[in-house]
Amino acid sequence: MTILVIAEHNNRELASATLNTLTAAQKIGSDIHVLVAGHECQGVAAAVAKISGVSQVLLSESPSYAQTLAEHLASLVARLGPDYSHILAPATTTGKNYLPRVAALLDVEQLSEVVEILAADTFKRPIYAGNALATVQTCAPIKVLSIRPTAFAPAAYGDHSAPIQNLAPEATPALSRVVAETQSSSDRPDLGSARIVISGGRGLQNSDSFQLLYQLADKLGAAVGASRAAVDAGYVSNDLQVGQTGKIVAPDLYIAVGISGAIQHVAGMKDSKIIVAINKDEEAPIFQVADYGLVGDLFELLPELERAL
């Protein structure tokens, strides 16, 4: 039983979600190979070789792997697949993009967003945006799993160095090409990975009052989110939406301001470590999931909170 983990990286640095995925792999078995596919990425392979639990690094370099296009990466992984019992990748936007393509090429089903390993063939994963947890057993000859990074601690670097084997790239027809890539330039942390998130709902009444949230967010180093109600009302753009149909977040601290707590919003944030709700309606359902609830007028409380921090 050998496990293949696909490393996520930008050719220079390893993405931390790979470390979480390696912890999940260690719960399945001990013979773990890591594929580093990229362009001029020996440095990444050398770093991966030092992570504890890694028994072999496979390095495949080609300009066609420079940007992790699903078409290229999936055919390489599918070529390697039959030698492995499990193929794991982080459930990031990159992993979610290529991994189902790998599974289909290998003609096996995939389990997405695994949050717990119960046995080498049995896994727990959230369904209905985390409103239920399914325990699924698979007898697929190759078990393809995407791993939710927040559910596993990162693997540590050890003092060993696993061997690095070079692999020829797979020739794949060029069906797609990258035209442009942009990194969001906001000084605020990314909503999906921020340690603190402050979200506003319809209670903010207009887009101008979101300024109150931004000021508070800047003070706390927080990301700003919104409920679907606030997005639908046009207060903010929908990339800020937290909820079942928006972003699923699980920060250390989530502050819901003027958000009633509709099911679809709660589904997107209920795994946060600490939830604070500020709402003038003391009957609002958001208080049922809040660790700390504060009833009152947000237009008075927000400036007061900002001053108190």
Place this chain on the structure above:
Amino acid sequence: MKIMVAVKRVVDYNIKVRVRADQSDVDLSNAKMALNPFCEIALEEAIRLKEKGQASEVIAVSVGPSQAQEQLRTALAMGADRAILLETEAALSSLNVAKLLKALVDREQPQLIITGKQAIDTDNNQTGQMLAALAGYAQGTFASSLELQGEEVLVMREVDGGSQQVALQLPAIVTADLRLNEPRYASLPNIMKAKKKPLEVLQPEALGVALTSNLRVLRVEAPTERPPGIRVDSVAALVDKLKHEARVI
């Protein structure tokens, strides 16, 4: 150019699903069902391309129970030209759905296939990518904009921490993310008109696709409930709790 849009009947996103007492599954009896929100966005995009004169026909297809005809009627009322239901009571895995859709792709030969990025019931986020693999087409997942340009479709993808624009050779598969558009509501006259549009119902067996699955759901359980919280009576009390009790600021 023909566009195929794959849509799924799912529980309405406003419904809080509950797990059955015997932990066999979630209880959806009498729950309000709807078009999967991301599929609705996929459909809206296809209809807009047709309205711009860039597509000749929009075909809405679904794999699901007989009642999924309701969602296909909604798709027709929004503006799809015709619909196909692959009728099955079984809860199929994404791979099996992709295999069925591949058979329809072979039959209909669309130049562009748009699906939602994921369904809000199983949250798999697999079908579009799998269909792309089976068809040997390029894929553009998490699309926030798309533009047809000659033999290619330009897709802006929402990726962690930014965006990536890819050019896909047609035929191609695009999966819709939330920002792609805001779907329209079907007007009453269009709902009436949709009743006369063609809706073909096929049995999956008719497509000659072998459906097997290696997955078995052993148990479905409710997530651990959050312990009840407390009310604080002032901003000062809140800040104190966050600093000294929760230690998060």
